[in-house]
Amino acid sequence: MIRIKGKEYNIIGGALGWIWLLITVVPIYYIVVTSLRESNAVYADNPLSFPEHPTVSAYERVFANDFLMYVKNSVFVTIVTVLVILLVCIPAAYVIVRRTDAGSRRLYKIFISGLAIPMQATIIPVYYLIIQIGLYDTLWALILPSAAFAIPITILILTNFLRDVPQSLFEAMAVDGASEFKTMIQLALPMVKPAVITVAIYDALNVWNGFLFPLILTQSTENRVIPLSLWLFQGQFTVDVPGILAAVVISVLPILAAYIIGRRQMVAGLTAGFGK
Amino acid sequence: MTEMKTKAGRRSRASRSRGGSGSAALRKGPSLWYAAPAMILFGIFALIPLVGVVVLSFMNWDGLGAVTWNGLGNWKAMLSDPLTLNGLKLTLILTLACWAVQTPVSILLGVFMAGKQKYRAFLAVFFFLPLLFSSTAVAIAFKNLLDPQFGIGKAFGWKWLEQNFLGDPKTALWVLILVVSWCFVPLHSLLYQGAVRQIPASLYEAARIDGAGTVRQFFSITLPQLKYTFATDSTLMIVGSLTYFDLVYVMTSGGPGNATRIMPLDMYIKGFKSYDMGGASVIGVLILAMGIVISLLLNKLSGADKMESQMEGV
Numbered sequence: 001m002i003r004i005k006g007k008e009y010n011i012i013g014g015a016l017g018w019i020w021l022l023i024t025v026v027p028i029y030y031i032v033v034t035s036l037r038e039s040n041a042v043y044a045d046n047p048l049s050f051p052e053h054p055t056v057s058a059y060e061r062v063f064a065n066d067f068l069m070y071v072k073n074s075v076f077v078t079i080v081t082v083l084v085i086l087l088v089c090i091p092a093a094y095v096i097v098r099r100t101d102a103g104s105r106r107l108y109k110i111f112i113s114g115l116a117i118p119m120q121a122t123i124i125p126v127y128y129l130i131i132q133i134g135l136y137d138t139l140w141a142l143i144l145p146s147a148a149f150a151i152p153i154t155i156l157i158l159t160n161f162l163r164d165v166p167q168s169l170f171e172a173m174a175v176d177g178a179s180e181f182k183t184m185i186q187l188a189l190p191m192v193k194p195a196v197i198t199v200a201i202y203d204a205l206n207v208w209n210g211f212l213f214p215l216i217l218t219q220s221t222e223n224r225v226i227p228l229s230l231w232l233f234q235g236q237f238t239v240d241v242p243g244i245l246a247a248v249v250i251s252v253l254p255i256l257a258a259y260i261i262g263r264r265q266m267v268a269g270l271t272a273g274f275g276k
Numbered sequence: 277m278t279e280m281k282t283k284a285g286r287r288s289r290a291s292r293s294r295g296g297s298g299s300a301a302l303r304k305g306p307s308l309w310y311a312a313p314a315m316i317l318f319g320i321f322a323l324i325p326l327v328g329v330v331v332l333s334f335m336n337w338d339g340l341g342a343v344t345w346n347g348l349g350n351w352k353a354m355l356s357d358p359l360t361l362n363g364l365k366l367t368l369i370l371t372l373a374c375w376a377v378q379t380p381v382s383i384l385l386g387v388f389m390a391g392k393q394k395y396r397a398f399l400a401v402f403f404f405l406p407l408l409f410s411s412t413a414v415a416i417a418f419k420n421l422l423d424p425q426f427g428i429g430k431a432f433g434w435k436w437l438e439q440n441f442l443g444d445p446k447t448a449l450w451v452l453i454l455v456v457s458w459c460f461v462p463l464h465s466l467l468y469q470g471a472v473r474q475i476p477a478s479l480y481e482a483a484r485i486d487g488a489g490t491v492r493q494f495f496s497i498t499l500p501q502l503k504y505t506f507a508t509d510s511t512l513m514i515v516g517s518l519t520y521f522d523l524v525y526v527m528t529s530g531g532p533g534n535a536t537r538i539m540p541l542d543m544y545i546k547g548f549k550s551y552d553m554g555g556a557s558v559i560g561v562l563i564l565a566m567g568i569v570i571s572l573l574l575n576k577l578s579g580a581d582k583m584e585s586q587m588e589g590v
Binding site: 013016017018020021023024025026027028030031034042043046047048049084087088089091092094095096098099100101103104107110111114115116117118119120121122123124125126127128129144145147148149151155180181184205208209210211212216226227228230231234241244245248251252255256259263267 | 305306307308310311313314315317318320321322323324325326327328329331332337339343381384385387388391395396399400401402403404405406407408409410411412413416417418419420421425426427428430431458461462466511512515516518519521522525526540543544547548553556557560561563564566567568571575
């Protein structure tokens with residue numbers, strides 16, 4: 001009886017897994033094969049067949065379009081934003097976990113409230129602020145708001161992990177006469193390294209893929225980042241379907257590389273960070 | 277919150293019982309100044325804009341010139357604009373439908389991935405791929421994929437699949453809902469996976485002894501045990517769906533007609549295309565208000581204390 005029921009469940013569960021695999025993979029497969037198709041074969045071939053004469057000419061067309069510069073901008077914005085986030089959030093998370101008074105609890109609540117508020121509804125004052133500060137149409141106009149908007153989730157994940165550091169270790173450091181700063185750098189930071197890597201990857205993903213800030217806060221070609229260029233590209237090259245999809249593939253490659261290298265860390269950290 | 281307080285209490289009691297000079301410093305912990313950089317950044321680019329959007333909703337501003345007082349003018353104009361109501365309606369449908377589609381799929385996938393079988397871990401590697409794509413990339417990909425001329429519809433020779441789904445006001449919004457789900461189910465199933473793994477094995481053992489099969493176990497143990505994750509995840513999902521901008525903007529720009537002009541899009545178009553920043557701010561305030569009300573309601577419904585303590589990771 002139990003086994004029959006167990007088996008029945010596994011069939012349902014297994015079927016669901018394979019169906020979702022198809023749902024996930026077929027669109028990605030379509031993107032890749034279409035990007036390798038010759039332009040004039042797009043309308044003639046079966047969309048899901050592997051191209052008879054696969055070609056990378058679509059990729060050449062994309063790179064002929066300054067795409068490398070946009071990649072460079074995206075890399076710069078992503079790295080600097082993540083560094084800013086970590087620099088401000090690690091000490092903040094440390095103080096929230098180490099202090100148990102009302103002040104630090106209030107601080108935590110303020111940061112975490114950002115998770116329950118649709119922050120993007122404030123883009124118009126953000127736009128106003130960026131103009132007033134004189135950062136409009138610079139890469140810093142993307143870095144600072146992106147970093148600020150990432151603070152709630154980063155603080156949530158970091159504090160979740162920091163709370164697991166045994167109290168006795170902090171006490172031992174204090175008995176040794178170590179300063180709080182030293183304790184943070186030498187004890188807390190190494191102990192929450194997995195969490196730091198997780199939030200770094202997660203925040204990087206969001207910044208790399210961000211579209212709204214680049215759309216409203218930058219203008220010139222020199223400051224264009226990848227998602228914006230993808231969008232402009234598809235507006236200009238409406239007939240070049242392989243070209244557009246090649247750009248999509250290129251946009252995801254760096255992230256895919258990071259995923260392959262850091263998958264375990266990213267997945268395990270996210271699960272633990274949110275779900276505890 | 278309560279749980280956190282007890283933990284804090286335990287902690288301070290522990291240090292007090294130790295006595296000595298070290299414990300005084302311990303109880304106090306590092307200076308609050310450690311949080312100053314984060315607070316300044318968050319204050320300038322998140323908290324001030326939060327107030328700013330309310331202020332701007334009473335102002336006239338074209339995005340370039342001076343900001344001037346307009347009293348209730350924007351509010352009157354926006355509340356009598358049929359596009360506002362249209363946006364509100366579409367946003368509610370999108371939010372509800374995205375939640376209703378994503379939640380069951382995410383729970384099932386989360387349970388699936390939490391299983392110990394090797395092939396499940398292998399499939400999970402692929403499940404996360406959509407997370408890597410930007411909304412722009414996803415939108416462009418699906419726009420092409422759904423094209424009646426060279427999209428996937430042609431692959432199977434099924435007539436109904438060759439429709440212009442995005443060009444038809446009746447189907448466009450539903451296509452968006454499915455594409456949003458494609459993007460975000462991986463993230464939410466990840467949260468459920470983590471939660472399922474934390475359900476004590478003893479509960480299942482007891483159920484098995486009582487003769488409950490796997491299906492029965494799913495409904496009487498797994499689902500009830502997921503309720504706090506359900507509350508947290510629903511909040512994230514709903515607040516998130518109030519701000520799906522990129523995907524909709526790139527896929528349909530609000531069209532055909534205004535069939536997919538959800539509130540964030542309406543806000544963007546009013547502000548940055550019609551140069552009515554005041555009116556756009558009114559829409560912004562409405563989005564914020566909706567988000568906050570929904571979050572608070574969910575908090576109430578699910579037992580606020582429990583959920584918060586879960587978010588605090590206690």
